[in-house]
Amino acid sequence: MDALTLELLNGLSLFATLAIVALGLGIVFGLMGIINLAHGEFVMIGAYVAYVTHANGLSHWLSLPLAAVVLFVLGACIEVGLIRRIHRRPEVTILATFGLSICLRQAVELIFTKDFRGVPNPVPGATRALGVLFPTYRYVLIGIAVVVVVVTLLAFTRSRFGLTVRAIVADRDLADACGVRTGIANFCAFGIGAATAGIAGALVAPLGAIEPQAGLAYLPGAFLVVIVGGFNRLWGVIAGALVVAAVQTGVIHFYDAVWAQIASLALAVLMLQLRRVPVEAANP
Amino acid sequence: MRRALATGAACALAAVVFSGAFGGYRSGQLSLFLVFAALAVSLDFVWGYSGILSLGQLLPFGIAAYTSAKVATAAPSLSLPMLVGSAAVGAGVAAALGVAILRRRPSAVVVGLLTLVLSLTLEQLAEQWRDVTGGFNGLTGVPRLGALGIELSDAAQDVAVSVLAIVAITVVGTLVTRPIGAVLIGIRSNERRMEALGYKTVQIKIWAFTVGGALAGFAGALYVHRTSFVSPQIFGFSLATSVVLWTLVGGRGTIVGPVIGAMAINFASATLADVWLQYWTLATGLIFVAVVVVMPHGLVPSAQRLAGRPARRQQPNLRPAATDADAPSGPGAGAEAPSADAAAVFEARDVHKSFGFFRLLDGVTLTMEDAELRCLIGPNGAGKSTLLDILSGQQGCQSGRVLVFGAEHTGRHAWEFARHGVSRKFQSPQLIDDLSVAANVAIAAWGTRSSPWALVRRSWSTAVPRPALEVLERTQLSERLDMRAGDLSHGDKQWLEIAMALAGRCRLLLLDEPTAGMTVAESLEAAALLRELHRSHRLPIVIVEHDMAFIRAVADRVTVLARGEVIADGTVAEVESDPDVQAIYAGVDS
Numbered sequence: 009m010d011a012l013t014l015e016l017l018n019g020l021s022l023f024a025t026l027a028i029v030a031l032g033l034g035i036v037f038g039l040m041g042i043i044n045l046a047h048g049e050f051v052m053i054g055a056y057v058a059y060v061t062h063a064n065g066l067s068h069w070l071s072l073p074l075a076a077v078v079l080f081v082l083g084a085c086i087e088v089g090l091i092r093r094i095h096r097r098p099e100v101t102i103l104a105t106f107g108l109s110i111c112l113r114q115a116v117e118l119i120f121t122k123d124f125r126g127v128p129n130p131v132p133g134a135t136r137a138l139g140v141l142f143p144t145y146r147y148v149l150i151g152i153a154v155v156v157v158v159v160t161l162l163a164f165t166r167s168r169f170g171l172t173v174r175a176i177v178a179d180r181d182l183a184d185a186c187g188v189r190t191g192i193a194n195f196c197a198f199g200i201g202a203a204t205a206g207i208a209g210a211l212v213a214p215l216g217a218i219e220p221q222a223g224l225a226y227l228p229g230a231f232l233v234v235i236v237g238g239f240n241r242l243w244g245v246i247a248g249a250l251v252v253a254a255v256q257t258g259v260i261h262f263y264d265a266v267w268a269q270i271a272s273l274a275l276a277v278l279m280l281q282l283r284r285v286p287v288e289a290a291n292p
Numbered sequence: 293m294r295r296a297l298a299t300g301a302a303c304a305l306a307a308v309v310f311s312g313a314f315g316g317y318r319s320g321q322l323s324l325f326l327v328f329a330a331l332a333v334s335l336d337f338v339w340g341y342s343g344i345l346s347l348g349q350l351l352p353f354g355i356a357a358y359t360s361a362k363v364a365t366a367a368p369s370l371s372l373p374m375l376v377g378s379a380a381v382g383a384g385v386a387a388a389l390g391v392a393i394l395r396r397r398p399s400a401v402v403v404g405l406l407t408l409v410l411s412l413t414l415e416q417l418a419e420q421w422r423d424v425t426g427g428f429n430g431l432t433g434v435p436r437l438g439a440l441g442i443e444l445s446d447a448a449q450d451v452a453v454s455v456l457a458i459v460a461i462t463v464v465g466t467l468v469t470r471p472i473g474a475v476l477i478g479i480r481s482n483e484r485r486m487e488a489l490g491y492k493t494v495q496i497k498i499w500a501f502t503v504g505g506a507l508a509g510f511a512g513a514l515y516v517h518r519t520s521f522v523s524p525q526i527f528g529f530s531l532a533t534s535v536v537l538w539t540l541v542g543g544r545g546t547i548v549g550p551v552i553g554a555m556a557i558n559f560a561s562a563t564l565a566d567v568w569l570q571y572w573t574l575a576t577g578l579i580f581v582a583v584v585v586v587m588p589h590g591l592v593p594s595a596q597r598l599a600g601r602p603a604r605r606q607q608p609n610l611r612p613a614a615t616d617a618d619a620p621s622g623p624g625a626g627a628e629a630p631s632a633d634a635a636a637v638f639e640a641r642d643v644h645k646s647f648g649f650f651r652l653l654d655g656v657t658l659t660m661e662d663a664e665l666r667c668l669i670g671p672n673g674a675g676k677s678t679l680l681d682i683l684s685g686q687q688g689c690q691s692g693r694v695l696v697f698g699a700e701h702t703g704r705h706a707w708e709f710a711r712h713g714v715s716r717k718f719q720s721p722q723l724i725d726d727l728s729v730a731a732n733v734a735i736a737a738w739g740t741r742s743s744p745w746a747l748v749r750r751s752w753s754t755a756v757p758r759p760a761l762e763v764l765e766r767t768q769l770s771e772r773l774d775m776r777a778g779d780l781s782h783g784d785k786q787w788l789e790i791a792m793a794l795a796g797r798c799r800l801l802l803l804d805e806p807t808a809g810m811t812v813a814e815s816l817e818a819a820a821l822l823r824e825l826h827r828s829h830r831l832p833i834v835i836v837e838h839d840m841a842f843i844r845a846v847a848d849r850v851t852v853l854a855r856g857e858v859i860a861d862g863t864v865a866e867v868e869s870d871p872d873v874q875a876i877y878a879g880v881d882s
Binding site: 037042043045090093094098099100102103104106107108109110111112113114115117118224227228231232234235264265266269270273276277280281 | 413417420536570
């Protein structure tokens with residue numbers, strides 16, 4: 009019974025991490041129709057923000073808003089300087105962000121070197137609840153991640169800004185013709201997507217090594233969440249994270265992490281087979 | 293084709309001379325970079341030619357490399373024959389992947405993501421599965437190439453690997469000069485058009501993916517012998533990015549481009565990385581972004597454009613089919629089934645089609661008993677184009693049945709309709725813009741009898757049914773056969789598309805607004821031409837039109853569609869005097 013509870017908590021923790029890491033990817037894909045292959049690097053830079061905050065003797069909690077701000081600015085600059093020129097050609101954006109990810113990794117390496125960095129756990133120890141011991145920081149992580157994800161999604165679906173953005177998703181040209189400033193929405197979507205990645209990075213920073221290649225580790229999981237959750241639906245991120253976390257936790261319990269990854273990959277391919285072929289799919 | 297073979301031979305010779313002249317280190321570099329070039333060409337075949345953005349070209353490459361390493365370590369004298377085996381391994385991996393991923397027509401983004409994630413997952417798997425893959429350190433001490441108990445020396449192997457890589461590249465380079473090359477470009481640039489011409493586009497894409505996988509697998513085996521080890525990083529992000537970079541910088545859709553890209557970037561990084569490693573990696577990232585934004589076609593095509601000499605492609609030679617029976621198809625070629633004459637040309641029974649709450653077609657029943665020239669009219673949104681889509685398999689319907697020449701076609705694919713003789717011209721011209729006028733017509737003529745291998749073997753000389761050639765001649769397109777289709781005027785594009793529809797196995801012609809973009813004189817010319825076609829070949833034609841002058845000039849019979857229902861049917865005069873029709877066109881709600 010306790011073992012099951014522990015697995016459930018592990019699954020919940022994985023779900024929260026996947027959801028907050030994939031959130032920005034899902035927002036940028038759902039709203040702008042592009043895949044940002046440099047998303048993992050945004051998460052990695054968020055972790056470095058946490059490291060710098062710690063190195064300057066500041067509280068870890070301060071790094072969360074700080075990472076959000078830094079990454080928002082970085083994301084906005086990238087949107088203005090690069091994405092804006094190419095966002096209507098999805099294939100081209102994949103390639104451009106592919107290149108961008110190399111630049112970001114390398115720039116971080118030039119600044120911080122390849123050395124592994126770390127951030128001490130701000131709330132060490134474990135909490136006994138439901139009859140099992142579970143690291144306290146993971147409870148905190150689950151809480152913060154869920155709040156960030158839900159608030160962000162609510163902002164996109166329930167606010168006036170969200171309405172504007174969704175109008176753009178439904179029909180960009182029509183929204184443009186109606187006087188909606190489609191450019192500013194892209195700017196915000198990309199910036200906010202990056203900001204959530206920053207929060208995700210700062211949040212997971214105490215749990216692992218911080219190094220320039222760290223972003224790559226998040227990529228497969230986040231992509232799977234977006235593929236499984238379905239494109240174009242913002243809440244799909246939550247559904248996708250839930251399914252992927254459930255499959256991975258289940259498979260890890262019986263086998264190991266690699267098979268878990270393969271199982272969720274198989275799931276993504278399966279989802280692809282089940283999906284109705286849209287009429288316009290055959291259109292160029 | 294001869295040019296490709298000659299280039300390949302010259303390159304192989306040059307590689308041997310280079311190895312002899314510089315020897316040792318340089319020769320080794322050359323062989324490694326040529327292997328990378330072969331890998332880039334395999335990506336180019338899949339991506340540049342066939343339009344499948346695969347970021348997982350390392351899967352067949354790496355799996356074949358591991359397999360070859362295993363085989364060669366266990367039985368060194370099998371290593372040379374295993375090169376062929378590794379191509380088969382690569383092809384098998386790619387085929388499985390293609391079937392799993394490509395069948396549901398995912399977008400480029402999904403294909404790119406899935407293949408990339410798959411590759412990264414395999415990297416982890418290779419690290420974990422220590423018994424077989426040797427874990428993180430991989431398999432080392434792979435013997436050099438050899439057979440029959442003889443192992444090549446280092447120097448000899450470098451030359452052999454260089455030459456074999458060039459041979460493999462040349463094979464693919466030759467392949468794309470065959471008709472299949474034009475067909476792949478067609479599928480890349482307009483899959484819908486190709487399917488409407490009878491091509492099983494998904495099957496052909498999976499084939500192309502498989503062929504690309506075979507080349508990648510072959511390159512993987514060469515790689516593992518050349519470097520004598522293989523580690524999980526062969527599936528990693530870094531190499532995956534590099535392959536895309538080489539292909540992108542050199543130029544997609546050419547064979548020379550990726551080869552130049554791979555050679556140039558690798559020689560540059562080998563030279564610069566020693567002194568400048570970190571900055572060089574940063575520079576590759578910046579080059580990547582810059583090429584994507586500034587020079588998306590890559591070096592070779594951009595240079596060709598600057599020099600004012602676009603890539604020369606093999607042009608088909610169109611010849612008139614001696615008789616209708618000689619043509620692969622063509623009007624009148626429908627006599628093979630004795631019952632075909634007895635059955636109605638087409639029959640749509642109680643067809644329903646809706647998107648959400650919006651009913652596009654609400655129980656349409658439409659039959660053409662005999663070869664007639666029928667016009668389909670109705671206000672915007674009446675469902676005319678949708679009906680043509682359903683009669684040509686572009687869209688399915690929610691309920692109802694579609695029969696063509698008596699054969700059940702409900703729920704069939706567009707290519708099945710095309711192969712049964714349904715030819716379609718779309719509302720906005722759907723051509724293969726990048727190919728010449730002649731190539732467009734030839735592709736249309738091949739469409740209904742086309743398997744990938746047949747398209748590799750067949751000649752460029754193409755028998756085209758006379759009606760298609762007549763259209764080309766009457767519109768002077770026959771004098772501009774070498775012109776790029778995308779550069780034609782709108783009116784000429786319409787004519788070319790009509791000629792393409794006639795060049796296939798055309799037993800029923802569906803035309804969606806054929807006179808849009810034509811002058812009054814041209815549209816009357818079109819009317820005369822269509823009547824002539826209909827009369828002399830007994831070709832059934834359905835035309836969606838708005839232009840009443842044109843309709844009066846051509847139509848035997850007119851069907852009026854409004855709000856997804858047939859509201860009138862008869863001669864032009866009958867329909868024009870129908871009060872319901874008058875009410876709809878005058879805007880009175882009846």
